[in-house]
Amino acid sequence: MVKRSLQASSIGIQQAKKAFARKGWTQENLAFEVNLKTRQPIWRFFSGKPVERHTFMEICSVLELDWQEITVEPPAEFIDREEFTQPSVPDIDKLVQQVRSQRFDKIQDQCGILQLLDISRPVAINDIYIDLNILEEIASQQYLDITELQNLDPKEFDRFGLGESNQRQISGMQAVETYSKLRVLGKPGVGKTTFLQHLAIQCNQGAFAANQVPIFITLRNFAEESKVTNEFSLLNYIRQEFLTSGISDPSVIETLLREGRVLLLLDGMDEVLNQQSISVLSEIRRFSEKYHKNHLVATTLARNLLVDS
Structure with missing residues (x-):
């Protein structure tokens, strides 16, 4: 089965924090951009804790990051199946x-x-x-x-x-x-x-x-x-x-x-x-x-x- 949650690696967290700093936002701003009711998933994301995979991918998209590059051990289901890969141009x-x-x-x-x-x-x-x-x-x-x-x-x-x-x-x-x-x-x-x-x-x-x-x-x-x-x-x-x-x-x-x-x-x-x-x-x-x-x-x-x- 496809994992229902993803978490950022230590290097991925550093990349995410740099991207977040460039935006000049607060965690509340980012939560709004991702359509979240609270900023708890944002806090979990930057803390390297598991986050629901749709939310994780949306946060990465807003921060203009490749979610697969910053994820701890991307699940094989995403890598092996064509429908889960990000297609090249x-x-x-x-x-x-x-x-x-x-x-x-x-x-x-x-x-x-x-x-x-x-x-x-x-x-x-x-x-x-x-x-x-x-x-x-x-x-x-x-x-x-x-x-x-x-x-x-x-x-x-x-x-x-x-x-x-x-x-x-x-x-x-x-x-x-x-x-x-x-x-x-x-x-x-x-x-x-x-x-x-x-x-x-x-x-x-x-x-x-x-x-x-x-x-x-x-x-x-x-x-x-x-x-x-x-x-x-x-x-x-x-x-x-x-x-x-x-x-x-x-x-x-x-x-x-x-x-x-x-x-x-x-x-x-x-x-x-x-x-x-x-x-x-x-x-x-x-x-x-x-x-x-x-x-x-x-x-x-x-x-x-x-x-x-």
């Missing part, structure tokens, strides 16, 4: 394709079919999707001095969001291809969720971002589950999501995220209850900063979402 493409294959049916089931209210049978998203056109700038967030506003010609009102906007639009796909971090704002019913589902299916079928793994998350579901577990951790939520596709090794997800091979689609920030939105927003900020190489698209009604385009 040339092997990352193989890992991506393997995970895409294992996740293919789940993404098709999750995002490929819509049930419309006025149609008795399910409809494939590819049969009804029309490309979404969006504005690159939010007209109502353009500002004028009061003197400029007083002298503004009524014909120019549209340009500043005071009437119908006539700004140049671009296709949703073009926007996603242009920006690695994108927030899509819009009123209910304009097709934000369908757009994310379309992106997931296009990625799943290799028509878009064929070198990435699509992950579609309904933020309302994430918030509800996090409230039950009292742990707002996107990483752990994704781990549970991957388990449904038969992927149980946490190092696979960590490797994909670290190498920037994930297309993360977050839907419906506005559907999260007010008392939970701060926790969800904070976690998305932390996650997107930590795994900044990845592609992230989020939808919301609100205009205060964390992710800058």
Whole structure:
């Protein structure tokens, strides 16, 4: 069996303490970064005591350390089995394709079919999707001095969001291809969720971002589950999501995220209850900063979402 805990060697502890010092954090800061409720596992880690293996690997990731190099006698199960090894850069493409294959049916089931209210049978998203056109700038967030506003010609009102906007639009796909971090704002019913589902299916079928793994998350579901577990951790939520596709090794997800091979689609920030939105927003900020190489698209009604385009 795979060991459920790991511990740092004396040399590994020295390396970890140096990496920790470079961060300039307290143990409480590190515990927050690893999504721990207390700093006891952090204390155990630096004391060379056994730490639950997922937590141990996450601490090493945050400190930018190779967990296998600082561990006392890394278990053979991690070394001998391919799924537990950290793939080299040339092997990352193989890992991506393997995970895409294992996740293919789940993404098709999750995002490929819509049930419309006025149609008795399910409809494939590819049969009804029309490309979404969006504005690159939010007209109502353009500002004028009061003197400029007083002298503004009524014909120019549209340009500043005071009437119908006539700004140049671009296709949703073009926007996603242009920006690695994108927030899509819009009123209910304009097709934000369908757009994310379309992106997931296009990625799943290799028509878009064929070198990435699509992950579609309904933020309302994430918030509800996090409230039950009292742990707002996107990483752990994704781990549970991957388990449904038969992927149980946490190092696979960590490797994909670290190498920037994930297309993360977050839907419906506005559907999260007010008392939970701060926790969800904070976690998305932390996650997107930590795994900044990845592609992230989020939808919301609100205009205060964390992710800058």
